Amino acid sequence: MKHAAFSRLSIAFALLFGLWGSAAHANEYDDVNALLRQGKSNEALAKADTYIAGKPRDPQMRFLRGVILTEQNKQAEAIIAFTQLTQDFPELSEPYNNLAALYASQSKFDQARAALEQALKLNPNYATAHENLGDVYARLAAQEYVRAQQFASTNASVAPKLALIRQIFTSKTEAEAAALPAAPVVIRKPVGRTSK
Secondary structure (H helix, E strand, O other), rough: OOHHHOOOOOOHHHHHHHOOOOOHHHHHHHHHHHHHHHOOHHHHHHHHHHHHHHHHHHHHHHHHHHHHHHOOOOOOHHHHHHHHHHHHHOOEEEEHHHHHHHHHHOOOOOHHHHHHHHHOOOOOOOHHHHHHHHHHHHHHHHHHHHHHHHHHHOOOOOOHHHHHHHHHHHOOOHHHHHHHHHHHHHOOOOOOOOOO
């Protein structure tokens, strides 16, 4: 998954605000999100960390912190942040979606699939998770078609299937499409931040 993919994606903070947010805290969330949108991720992270130090159980700011870490391309730290959220707030589907995006970016498609299935178990109407799961299944299918070609290079039915999957992802760079499935997947819609 490419870092840039996150910058064009929408966020489901409305859901999180509805569940936990209050007017008193909204300004602090807005301030951190505004810093992030302005490209000031270090400042946003510092502000989020300061807030979390005083309110360590706040799921929304912790979620936002995970998004910031993702934006900073600190995948290992972001995975820890989202994993802790799933442990502390197992009823939230959004952290599972973001975990899946991070796992997929590392070509850990089985882990991504499991995280998305959990997100959908919690929220069966979560359209973004359904779309992302489709992308993960397509990447898993591509891996299997490549393996099939390796073991039966004369099998003419595999190449067209692999070409179709590559075509699905041609909106990515040509290099990514050509390198499929070795290239990291770009899950289109992690929950993370508002569109620019």
